Amino acid sequence: MSSVAFWLLAAMITIYVLLDGYDLGVAAIAPLIARTDAERAGTMESIGPFWNGNEVWLIAAGGSLFALFPQAYASAFSGFYLPFTIVLWLLMFRGIAMELRGQFASELWHNFWDFCFCGSSIGLIALFGIALGNLVRGLPLDRDGYFLGTFGFLLNPYALGVGLLAIAALAQHGATFVLMRIAGPPAQRGRALLATLWWIVAALYVVVSLSTLAQRWPLEHHGMHAWLIVMPVLSLLSLVALRILVARGSSARAFAASCAFLATLLVASAGTMYPYILPGYPSGLGGLNIDAATPSPTALATTVGVVAVGLCIVVAYSLFVARKMARKISL
Amino acid sequence: MDVVVADRLQFAFTIMFHYLFPIGTMGIAPFIAWYTYRAMRATDTHAGAAARFWTKIFTINFAAGVVTGIPMEFQFGTNWALFSAKTGSVVGQPLAMEGVYAFFLESVFLGILLYGKRVVSPRIYLLSAVMVWLGSWLSGFFIVAADAWMQHPVGYTIGASGRIELASLAAVLLSPFAWWQYLHVLTGAIVAGGFVVAGIGAYYLLARRDESFGRRFVFSGVIVGLIFSGLAIFPTGDRNSADVTHYQPIKLAAMEGLFATTAGAPLAIIGMPDAPHKTLIDPIFVPSVLSFLAYGNFRANVKGLRAYATELWPPIELTYYAYHVMVGLGTIFLGLGALAVLLLWRKQLFRTRWLLWLLLLAMPFPYVANEAGWVVTEVGRQPWIVYGLLKTSAAVSSNVAAGETIFTLIGFVGMYFALGLLFMLLTLREIGVGPHE
Numbered sequence: 001m002s003s004v005a006f007w008l009l010a011a012m013i014t015i016y017v018l019l020d021g022y023d024l025g026v027a028a029i030a031p032l033i034a035r036t037d038a039e040r041a042g043t044m045e046s047i048g049p050f051w052n053g054n055e056v057w058l059i060a061a062g063g064s065l066f067a068l069f070p071q072a073y074a075s076a077f078s079g080f081y082l083p084f085t086i087v088l089w090l091l092m093f094r095g096i097a098m099e100l101r102g103q104f105a106s107e108l109w110h111n112f113w114d115f116c117f118c119g120s121s122i123g124l125i126a127l128f129g130i131a132l133g134n135l136v137r138g139l140p141l142d143r144d145g146y147f148l149g150t151f152g153f154l155l156n157p158y159a160l161g162v163g164l165l166a167i168a169a170l171a172q173h174g175a176t177f178v179l180m181r182i183a184g185p186p187a188q189r190g191r192a193l194l195a196t197l198w199w200i201v202a203a204l205y206v207v208v209s210l211s212t213l214a215q216r217w218p219l220e221h222h223g224m225h226a227w228l229i230v231m232p233v234l235s236l237l238s239l240v241a242l243r244i245l246v247a248r249g250s251s252a253r254a255f256a257a258s259c260a261f262l263a264t265l266l267v268a269s270a271g272t273m274y275p276y277i278l279p280g281y282p283s284g285l286g287g288l289n290i291d292a293a294t295p296s297p298t299a300l301a302t303t304v305g306v307v308a309v310g311l312c313i314v315v316a317y318s319l320f321v322a323r324k325m326a327r328k329i330s331l
Numbered sequence: 332m333d334v335v336v337a338d339r340l341q342f343a344f345t346i347m348f349h350y351l352f353p354i355g356t357m358g359i360a361p362f363i364a365w366y367t368y369r370a371m372r373a374t375d376t377h378a379g380a381a382a383r384f385w386t387k388i389f390t391i392n393f394a395a396g397v398v399t400g401i402p403m404e405f406q407f408g409t410n411w412a413l414f415s416a417k418t419g420s421v422v423g424q425p426l427a428m429e430g431v432y433a434f435f436l437e438s439v440f441l442g443i444l445l446y447g448k449r450v451v452s453p454r455i456y457l458l459s460a461v462m463v464w465l466g467s468w469l470s471g472f473f474i475v476a477a478d479a480w481m482q483h484p485v486g487y488t489i490g491a492s493g494r495i496e497l498a499s500l501a502a503v504l505l506s507p508f509a510w511w512q513y514l515h516v517l518t519g520a521i522v523a524g525g526f527v528v529a530g531i532g533a534y535y536l537l538a539r540r541d542e543s544f545g546r547r548f549v550f551s552g553v554i555v556g557l558i559f560s561g562l563a564i565f566p567t568g569d570r571n572s573a574d575v576t577h578y579q580p581i582k583l584a585a586m587e588g589l590f591a592t593t594a595g596a597p598l599a600i601i602g603m604p605d606a607p608h609k610t611l612i613d614p615i616f617v618p619s620v621l622s623f624l625a626y627g628n629f630r631a632n633v634k635g636l637r638a639y640a641t642e643l644w645p646p647i648e649l650t651y652y653a654y655h656v657m658v659g660l661g662t663i664f665l666g667l668g669a670l671a672v673l674l675l676w677r678k679q680l681f682r683t684r685w686l687l688w689l690l691l692l693a694m695p696f697p698y699v700a701n702e703a704g705w706v707v708t709e710v711g712r713q714p715w716i717v718y719g720l721l722k723t724s725a726a727v728s729s730n731v732a733a734g735e736t737i738f739t740l741i742g743f744v745g746m747y748f749a750l751g752l753l754f755m756l757l758t759l760r761e762i763g764v765g766p767h768e
């Protein structure tokens with residue numbers, strides 16, 4: 001059951017990245033694709049109805065982590081006190097920027113909040129990427145899973161590389177969303193941007209994948225997860241498909257390919273961690289095992305059931321709302 | 332500074348600030364749904380504008396609520412790690428459910444309410460208003476259920492490692508303690524919503540602008556305000572007190588400033604508790620009423636604070652004053668609501684300017700009463716974080732220093748100050764623009 005809980009959580013985080021990923025990405029590239037005030041307002045509007053619901057996936061994943069793996073929740077959040085506080089402030093800042101921008105019809109006001117929105121979004125992507133990099137690499141932990149290292153430890157070259165890949169990949173994800181949702185000059189600039197971004201993503205992807213193998217050869221410890229080797233192949237295929245689909249102009253499919261690219265990367269990352277929820281560093285040493293971090297089987301089964309049923313309902317009405325609200329914005 | 336004090340200070344500050352906004356959303360959401368429903372009838376031409384006006388006010392509240400709410404979830408892990416590790420399987424449950432069952436509902440359908448007026452049909456639009464309303468109320472329920480469990484833990488077992496484990500989710504969610512506490516919190520929020528709607532309506536009448544909206548808002552606001560002021564006292568407040576009497580007798584004694592165990596205990600209307608000397612200074616008593624309120628019997632024996640060890644006492648003064656502020660204000664709301672409805676019935680309310688002024692000036696006070704109620708609940712529970720099971724002092728993160736907590740607290744104070752200013756500015760601006768066709 002703890003494995004089911006682990007993968008349920010991994011699925012929630014993956015969905016979070018796919019969904020909030022595009023609105024973070026749109027925010028990150030907004031200054032590059034939207035020039036006039038109206039274009040910027042339209043770019044914001046393209047994610048306006050969705051971003052809040054998207055962010056709830058993070059909040060729901062946090063709540064579920066709390067219920068499913070209380071020990072991991074306690075260890076991670078208290079161990080990384082300052083990084084989590086910074087994430088928190090960036091999230092708050094981003095929400096404020098989104099809500100406040102449209103409140104006054106002043107260009108100075110708009111420019112200020114556009115800058116905050118873009119900056120906080122890029123900061124968030126970078127921090128999430130660095131966090132993921134450190135999780136894959138492993139962390140120096142004590143017996144209860146509490147973090148022993150320093151803040152500087154978290155800024156290692158590998159994690160920074162994952163941070164860069166995250167920025168590039170979500171910017172690309174955001175650009176494909178713009179192609180799908182907006183008609184007009186921002187979409188044309190998005191298309192041009194995508195052509196460059198794609199090469200950056202591809203280069204970073206190759207570098208980071210190779211160093212992941214050097215850091216933590218996943219099959220070394222978990223031979224039974226040989227299927228994981230399929231994931232990088234699938235990511236590579238999705239990345240190639242993305243480029244072809246953009247060139248053909250089928251933007252919805254390109255967006256789907258971008259989703260597949262991110263999802264395969266995240267599933268592969270989760271796979272290298274399993275069965276640890278907080279893997280130890282150096283690789284395979286210590287760490288918080290999913291069985292050690294979970295409550296009793298009854299408690300766990302209840303939470304998994306309740307969360308899984310709830311998420312099915314959420315997916316159903318989110319799709320309903322997305323279909324109702326799906327229309328291209330012309331600028 | 333002591334790390335426990337620093338953590339409590341930070342939590343108290345962030346949650347009291349946060350709580351202002353859920354009061355607004357829970358209180359205003361039903362008005363939006365009602366006006367949206369009315370707007371579907373061709374005969375009611377103003378309702379659509381009224382719904383849009385309150386949706387704007389709601390959105391500002393909701394945004395501020397989300398922004399200030401995320402830190403609450405984070406703090407359980409960052410500042411209260413031992414609490415999370417020991418009780419996460421129970422307390423995490425309603426919090427996860429809030430995200431999955433309530434918060435999604437509110438956020439996803441708010442997207443339609445804000446951006447979908449021209450895109451979706453009126454029925455879908457009404458459905459969205461109802462879903463947002465349902466989401467805000469469900470959200471409140473799950474949060475109160477988590478808190479009620481900390482007040483009166485049920486449905487758990489103690490695991491091998493000393494961890495508190497969930498045994499029955501139904502017991503946690505269906506706990507009568509949780510339901511009465513929730514209904515009391517909810518009625519409190521609706522009282523605030525009613526008085527805000529009435530107060531803004533009163534402003535339009537006093538300023539002689541948007542008067543048709545002013546009359547509409549005052550009308551629905553005072554009726555809702557009166558009904559729910561009543562419900563806040565009986566049965567919800569009364570049942571809540573009964574639960575406290577039964578399960579948390581020390582809190583009851585602190586709320587009432589009762590030091591000596593007394594048969595036929597009097598109710599202190601006024602008085603200043605002096606905890607070091609264990610007396611109530613300058614009290615005005617109503618004889619035997621406390622015994623009656625607590626046990627339904629004028630002769631019943633009520634245990635006083637002296638019957639308990641002082642290390643089990645909550646902070647007496649804070650609990651006592653917060654309780655008296657809440658009850659005093661609640662009584663005033665009932666009186667004000669009754670007076671306003673009486674004049675409404677006699678068709679004089681819209682012309683009685685002094686009462687409209689009172690309604691306008693009363694707006695902040697339901698918020699004060701709601702906050703005071705939470706102070707009674709949370710401070711009165713001390714020194715326990717989970718009543719009878721886990722002490723607050725044993726719940727903080729052992730690996731986070733007081734300095735870190737104070738640093739982030741200062742950050743929160745600065746950020747919330749700016750946020751509070753912006754919130755006021757935006758709300759006042761919406762009121763200034765007013766409801767328009």
